[in-house]
Amino acid sequence: MxxxxxxxxxxxxxxxxxxxxxxxxxxxxxxxxxxxxxxxxxxxxxxxxxxxxxxxxxxxxxxxxxxxxxxxxxxxxxxxxxxxxxxxxxxxxxxxxxxxxxxxxxxxxxxxxxxxxxxxxxxxxxxxxxxxxxxxxxxxxxxxxxxxxxxxxxxxxxxxxxxxxxxxxxxxxxxxxxxxxxxxxxxxxxxxxxxxxxxxxxxxxxxxxxxxxxxxxxxxxxxxxxxxxxxxxxxxxxxxxxxxxxxxxxxxxxxGIPVAPNKSLVGDNAFMHESGIHVHGLMANAATYEPITPETIGRKRQIMLGKHAGRSTVELALQGFGLSATGPQLDEITKRVKSLGDMGKHVTDVDLMSIADSVLGNHTVARIKLIDCTILSGNHATPTSSVKLTIDGQEVVESGVGVGPVDAALNALRRSISGVADVKLDDYRVEAITGGTDALVEVWVKMSRDGRVISARGAGPDIIMASVQAFIDGMNRLIEEKNGIVKKAAEP
Structure with missing residues (x-):
């Protein structure tokens, strides 16, 4: 130390x-x-x-x-x-x-x-x-x-x-x-x-x-x-x-020192695969493109989607969501993923599922919907957030505090679904897309639940709302695997 x-x-x-x-x-x-x-x-x-x-x-x-x-x-x-x-x-x-x-x-x-x-x-x-x-x-x-x-x-x-x-x-x-x-x-x-x-x-x-x-x-x-x-x-x-x-x-x-993405063993990219050739090999035997299993050091393998993704990459990613596609459907999903990648975009789990829903005809309804989010913050006030949302159609109101307005908003969202699922925020980062004080920002989150890890993003001129958007998209994806309607107890 x-x-x-x-x-x-x-x-x-x-x-x-x-x-x-x-x-x-x-x-x-x-x-x-x-x-x-x-x-x-x-x-x-x-x-x-x-x-x-x-x-x-x-x-x-x-x-x-x-x-x-x-x-x-x-x-x-x-x-x-x-x-x-x-x-x-x-x-x-x-x-x-x-x-x-x-x-x-x-x-x-x-x-x-x-x-x-x-x-x-x-x-x-x-x-x-x-x-x-x-x-x-x-x-x-x-x-x-x-x-x-x-x-x-x-x-x-x-x-x-x-x-x-x-x-x-x-x-x-x-x-x-x-x-x-x-x-x-x-x-x-x-x-x-x-x-x-x-x-x-x-x-x-x-x-x-x-x-x-x-x-x-x-x-x-x-x-x-x-x-x-x-x-x-x-x-x-x-x-x-x-x-x-x-x-x-x-x-x-x-x-407060980020690990370089390409850092050996512990960098984000160390066990991340995008190339279709590599993923095809991994599906046959993980040792083809990994010197050790990620579990050796407490990690999990990740599949990244982008312009280098092939049918094998997309197929493996879909399998992770419990989805299967016919040959023509897989070709179409792969084509759309590559199209996003060619535009310089990172293809998140939410993006993939949106594409898959469209191609496969699975038009699922988001279980969590935001109605309102308010923030109170100032020089002498603890940042506080209040959120109103619906979970499976049932209205929930919750509040949270944090070290900053974004932290407060995300803590309120966590509390709002505490009866539905325990969601952990593993990574959070912000990138400015445009310049100026009214810059458009893109917020990236990596979230997990019971060992399942997903990524999601939100974009807009308001960093708080972009963060909330990303977090809700991620929460919807993480709880989507549960079948049926899960109700949260009514607030007194």
């Missing part, structure tokens, strides 16, 4: 740190570096909150080779310190304005000080990948003699490559009498490759972050290392693989 939170613009309040820490613990990680205790009072409050959770993982604080850093860590009651010593000549002379011998003495003194106060010590060489390896070994050996429990080699600016990493770690693991960790940054996109190379060479521990978050290009991705080790090298870790995707989503949401 400490290095991940150094992502520009990210600052985690104590409750968010605790939430993430619980999920990391459930994943099975061995050590959680909860923060740097010297940073601020708020940071210390967050670290203490994580410590109080009584998690199975070892709780660690980052610390420089400065006595006050260690004192603050001790005050937070952590299990260990990640004691970082600048070890390259560039850092020693330009940042610290010192010499090698003085830095080594200080590192030894601080290791002894931390050990005297009952801390587990991981002595870490900052910018080790640009340092003299003989000096790195000298500092490490002195640290171990002083009581350091673990050592860490940091590729601080991501300049290692897998071949050099392997060679370095073969020398380290035979040259020191303590477990050695690898800490990589992804400046050249090699963090995972370098981390795996170090582990192959004998490293005992890897420093990683969920989604690869971190400063600049980020750190090594936890999910990538865990799956690469399992799938490509046959190495089992204690990581609970099916918890990876839920943890990824949580971290993304709490940090």
């Amino acid at each position: 400490r290095d991940g939170e150094q992502t520009p613009g990210v600052s985690l309040e104590p409750e968010k740190k605790v939430w993430i820490a619980r999920n990391l613990d459930a994943l099975g990680v061995d050590v959680i570096e909860a923060g740097s205790a010297i940073t601020s009072q708020g940071e210390r409050d967050g670290i203490r909150a994580v410590v109080r959770e009584g998690l199975k993982a070892e709780i660690c604080s980052f610390a420089r080779i400065v006595k006050s850093d260690i004192d603050y860590a001790i005050d937070c009651d952590v299990d260990s310190v990640h004691l970082v010593v600048p070890i390259s000549d560039l850092h020693i002379t330009q940042k610290l304005k010192k010499d090698r011998e003085k830095v080594k003495r200080t590192a030894v003194d601080m290791v002894e000080y931390a050990k005297k106060h009952g801390l587990i010590v991981e002595l870490s060489g900052e910018d080790a990948s640009r340092a003299d390896l003989d000096y790195v070994l000298d500092v490490y050996r002195a640290g171990v003699e002083a009581g350091a429990d673990r050592l860490c080699f940091c590729d601080t600016v991501g300049v290692l490559n897998p071949e050099r990493t392997y060679d370095i770690f073969r020398k380290l693991v035979t040259g020191v009498k303590a477990p050695v960790s690898i800490h990589c940054h992804d400046d050249f996109g090699l963090a995972t490759a370098n981390t795996v190379a170090a582990l192959r060479a004998g490293a005992s521990q890897a420093h990683v972050t969920m989604n690869g978050v971190g400063e600049r290009a980020g750190n090594t991705s936890l999910e990538e290392v865990a799956i690469v080790l399992k799938s490509l090298y046959g190495v089992n870790t204690r990581i609970v693989l099916e918890n990876l995707y839920p943890a990824s989503r949580l971290v993304s949401r709490l940090m």
Whole structure:
């Protein structure tokens, strides 16, 4: 969490740190570096909150080779310190304005000080990948003699490559009498490759972050290392693989850092298929175009419709809704889907069902219809929404509050159907179609119910009403699978 939170613009309040820490613990990680205790009072409050959770993982604080850093860590009651010593000549002379011998003495003194106060010590060489390896070994050996429990080699600016990493770690693991960790940054996109190379060479521990978050290009991705080790090298870790995707989503949401759609394993596109050729192969055997099953990491396969979609793609998507079509009907639906795709449009589940209803003659009536939606919001008022709608012809009035007017409106809608279905909003995003203050906006939502995931959209100049439109379309699609009329109890 400490290095991940150094992502520009990210600052985690104590409750968010605790939430993430619980999920990391459930994943099975061995050590959680909860923060740097010297940073601020708020940071210390967050670290203490994580410590109080009584998690199975070892709780660690980052610390420089400065006595006050260690004192603050001790005050937070952590299990260990990640004691970082600048070890390259560039850092020693330009940042610290010192010499090698003085830095080594200080590192030894601080290791002894931390050990005297009952801390587990991981002595870490900052910018080790640009340092003299003989000096790195000298500092490490002195640290171990002083009581350091673990050592860490940091590729601080991501300049290692897998071949050099392997060679370095073969020398380290035979040259020191303590477990050695690898800490990589992804400046050249090699963090995972370098981390795996170090582990192959004998490293005992890897420093990683969920989604690869971190400063600049980020750190090594936890999910990538865990799956690469399992799938490509046959190495089992204690990581609970099916918890990876839920943890990824949580971290993304709490940090406010979206995961790139093409990010390996946890990106939106990782298990999404549009091409007809690919989907045809998937229908025969999922392994044709997927290296692992999405369920391995707690995901589900998604079929995207657009101009690349073929008959197989459309057929599979229709099957997901329990629909079947004759050959000519399937050709016509595919033609219309491609036509929307050629216009640059994303074809949602609602779009597909509208096309299918038209072609197949299934003119279903929406079970949920909006009559009215009002919003109260202001500088000193909690955003509040009131909605009036009908469910299967029965009028329902409900209200909700939220952190903003859109949130309030969607919460009111959720409450209005609570007796019919429990619907979860998985993703929400807004795109401006035109410019200006009267811009036409398009709202996209991804919603789920009982494992069924659908997407829907709404468009218009009013972002609130576009959001409400998208949400209602999605709700109608999710509850459509239930046969018969479901009544909501009348309000008193």
